[in-house]
Amino acid sequence: MKILVVAEHRQGKWNNASFETLAAAQQIAGATNGSVSTAVLGKGIVTFADELAAKAVAEVLSVEHDLLADYTPDGYCIALKQLIESAKPDLVLFPHTYQVRDFAPKLAASLGKGMIGDCVGYRSENGKLVFVRQMFQGKTVADVSFLGAGPWFASFQAGAFRADLVQAHASGKAPINSASVQLDAAQIRTKPLELFKEAKSAVDLTQAPLIVAIGRGIKAPENIPQAEAVAKAMGAEIAASRPICDEGWLPMERQIGSSGQTVAPKLYLALGISGAIQHVVGMKGARTIVAINKDQNAPIFEIADYGVVGDIFEIMPALTEELQKAK
């Protein structure tokens, strides 16, 4: 099986999930007796191509074009379609980033193919490749297989594979081949404008040793002081899942997850959080994870060290009291 990994960068920096996907590709190639190539697109990307060439890949395809200087879905789809038609991979793999979500389904469709997105793993069973992805917000997973002829397209969720397991190239450097693509400014319909960050946040949750995080189980903003009392009794910072910040009950800077902060505290106490993958990727590095949830099947318990199945409104006051006693 010939695998092509499309690596991603922005503003001169790699998106590290690219290397997780490269690691996945190397493992799949190992299991299927295949080979891995990798592609990088942009303008002035020599150093990116060089870095990829140090990895155990058959070749690096470098696609330089003025019109690829900034990402656009049209530019990427047109360029990658040509690249795929000439390189003829059987399987094209991407990290499941916001950028990939934005163009990869269309790229696959433009070749009449489908994509299995947001995979958390794969299995190779008697030569058949099965991709594993979550459904129902992580309450179930699904084994999904491709039908019909390749190229097949799939993306891997951030954190599903370890970037540090990427194998280095045996003899030091894989060949870098520049691939030329035909691209016309008139084909690009959207125009990317300035990139910016919202006002810098005052709290840095990444440095907090203890975090008490609330989810939608908290029900209403009036109830947040109960969780804050737990946090105070522990000396912890308060954080939240996305819906809490979407509602404006806590500021955005306290959001944990793929579109918020990634933290790795000593203790992460999740109160009324279901454990959707986009939340979990932001906190699964915590040393000790405690989940309190009334639903014993909530996915958060899959990664919890200690679990309490119960109503947070009964447990929060009791916990505050016990914490104060233990001081």
Added chain:
Amino acid sequence: MKIIVCIKQVPAKDAPLAIAGSWIKESDIGFEMNEPDSFALEEALRLKEKHGGEVIALSMGPERVKQTIKEALAKGADRGIHIADDKFFELDPLAAGKSLAAAVKNENADLILTGLQSDDQGFGQTGVLMAAELDRPHATIIMAIEATGGKLKLKRELEAGWFQWVECPLPAVLSIQSGINKVRYATLKGIMAAKKKEIATVTRESLGVISEPTQRVEKIYVPSKTKKTEFLTGTPKEMAAKLVEKLKFEARVI
């Protein structure tokens, strides 16, 4: 501005799910509007209030999804389109996207909005695939829409706290990020008014969509645990006391 909003109906958040082959047992559970789609609907209603026009709620699924279309009508959508398909869950993302696109092709809408992701299948692909099928420009994970002079200026959310403004011509397809707005509730007046609004039903077969399946769900199952969780039991007070003790003396984190 003529706006189509794609709204999926999904199992209620707290519905107990029982797996049945490659789908779930639908008989004993409640269903609700896919939450991300409520933000897309709200955005459509706000655009209409500002620029005039029409909002059309589009949903594909069994008879039950009409209830969700009605909810959209009660909130202010003008009419609904129901693509009837009891086996919608057997469609791969490509076939689903093509079907939704086919049903609205002749509407020639200025804007098609989808939610970010469906809470059941969660493909995260449908909007982009509709754009591909209709050959329209698109943008995803949108946090703000400004419409001026036949063009859109869009704020896209990127990762790690970054955003980007993007200019996009009309007609276009947009996937809306959750949290872009505060969604409204239906008023009693809205609910009454909805009774007179039209829901057109077409069967999926009648759309004539030809799409070879590109993938198949072999099975769905409850994921296995990666960690061994120690569950604490007792009254809330006992559980709280045990937890504090564990955190202090076993995990040594407090």
